[in-house]
Amino acid sequence: MLKDLVLKNRSYRGFDENFKVSPEILKDLVDVARITASGANAQPLKYRLIFEEAEVKKMNGFTRWGKMLKDMTLPHPGQFPTAYVLIVVDTGICKEPAKAEADMGIAAQTMLLAAVEKELGGCMIGNFDKDPAAEAFCEKPEYVPVLAVAIGKPVETVKLVEVGEDGSTKYYRDENDVHYVPKRKLEDVLI
Numbered sequence: 001m002l003k004d005l006v007l008k009n010r011s012y013r014g015f016d017e018n019f020k021v022s023p024e025i026l027k028d029l030v031d032v033a034r035i036t037a038s039g040a041n042a043q044p045l046k047y048r049l050i051f052e053e054a055e056v057k058k059m060n061g062f063t064r065w066g067k068m069l070k071d072m073t074l075p076h077p078g079q080f081p082t083a084y085v086l087i088v089v090d091t092g093i094c095k096e097p098a099k100a101e102a103d104m105g106i107a108a109q110t111m112l113l114a115a116v117e118k119e120l121g122g123c124m125i126g127n128f129d130k131d132p133a134a135e136a137f138c139e140k141p142e143y144v145p146v147l148a149v150a151i152g153k154p155v156e157t158v159k160l161v162e163v164g165e166d167g168s169t170k171y172y173r174d175e176n177d178v179h180y181v182p183k184r185k186l187e188d189v190l191i
Contacts, residue, residue, distance in 0.1 A: 010154075010158035011122075013066055014075050015080060016079075016155045017079065019082060020083075029111040029115060033106075033107040039100070042093055043103075044093040045104065046143055056084065059086070059128075060080050064128065065127075081151055083151045084149060085151065088134075088145050088146060109124075124148075125150060159181070160183050161182050169183075
């Protein structure tokens with residue numbers, strides 16, 4: 001069952017803008033994330049829910065998507081997410097945000113798996129303008145944004161494929177806009 005959720009949990013870069021993600025759904029995702037493991041149980045992460053249309057539009061402007069697809073702008077017009085969870089590190093708890101990277105990954109992946117259970121999807125975005133995001137969404141200077149998790153109803157097809165003979169793990173799209181994600185074989189990752 002967990003493997004099924006993991007298989008459905010892709011980094012989606014296209015969403016149905018008519019489907020609005022409610023604050024209750026976002027709270028449910030954060031509620032699951034907050035009870036996951038945390039290094040030394042410090043729990044330095046805070047979460048800013050972004051779901052109001054004006055705020056989502058502002059966050060969309062801070063994000064950069066699919067940098068491997070150089071000739072394509074993503075999300076396509078009309079396919080932006082309708083919500084975000086901005087993960088921040090409370091530097092009053094953890095002085096160095098980099099020390100919370102494991103917590104951040106665990107929390108983000110957990111939220112995305114919980115989103116899949118709700119027939120939603122998302123994308124972890126580390127490539128965003130952090131200072132403007134902090135100014136727009138963090139009321140305290142000790143809150144440092146580290147990751148944005150886009151959430152919405154996916155409208156694109158993402159397929160896993162085996163890494164080719166060239167060894168490239170770069171994702172790509174075909175002429176039908178199907179997104180392909182090369183994954184290494186099990187025998188290639190066991191040592």
